[in-house]
Amino acid sequence: MTFYSFARSVVYGAFKPIYRMEVLGKEHFPKEGGVLLCANHIHNFDPPMVGITAPRPVHFMAKEELFNVPVLGKIVPHLNAFPVKRGMSDREALRKGLNVLKEGHVLGLFPEGTRSKTGELGKGLAGAGFFALRTDAQVVPCAIIGPYKAFGKLRIxxxxxxPMDELRKNKVSAEETTDVIMNEINNLIVKNK
Incomplete structure (x- = not known):
């Protein structure tokens, strides 16, 4: 058993008694090949929640500060996470993300770049569009519908x-591509509230 699988079991065991998790749409998730998984961001627990409910292991870009936290900083790299410098173009993180997708893995992103203070979906950053356009990965939207309240229902x-072929063929900008992705996430939120 890998450390990722072990951690996933531990987190699932910790979350299960606290949140009534309902996971929908797993059948839409591609079984193989690169997948860009884009979710809204409402809570610090979103990455582990996506990690335990996604059908395949997820690689996350995580804010660089997490890698400097005592103990946690040693664990995070073993959870398929890699650092990204926020507020600037981080070429190393972009290169690493592209490699994750090109190697046929799942890259998890929160296109808003930070948690929503209100729970409402914010504007997505161009990074999601960049990854979607630069690879042939399938792009899967994900909606986390909360709130994270003890014993409350949490829907993922x-x-x-x-579909990305037209966007790629027409050389649509990364910003516009991110807008398309965010619109799909919003549609999932509206339909499943």
Whole structure:
């Protein structure tokens, strides 16, 4: 058993008694090949929640500060996470993300770049569009519908992969591509509230 699998079991065991998790749409998740998984961001627990409910292991870009936290900083790299410098173009993180997708793995992103203070979906950053356009990965939208309240219902919805061929062919900008992705996440939230 890998450390990732072990950690996933531990987190699932910790979350199960606290949150009534309902996971929808797992059948839409591609079984193989690169997948760009894009979710809204409402809580610090979103990455582990996606990690335990996604059908395949997820590699996350995580804020660089997490890698400097005592103990946690030693664990995070073993959870398929790699650091990204926030507020600037981090070429190393972009290169690493592209490699994750090109190697046929799942890259998890929160396109808003930070948690929503209100729970409402914010504007997505161009990074999601960049990864979607630069690879042939399938792009899967994910909606986390909370709030994270003890014993409350928490719904995680995986949508169908977003068609990207036209966007790639027409050389649509990364910003516009991110807008398309965010619109799909919003549709999932609205339909499943």
């Amino acid at each position: 919805v995986y949508g169908k992969p977003i």
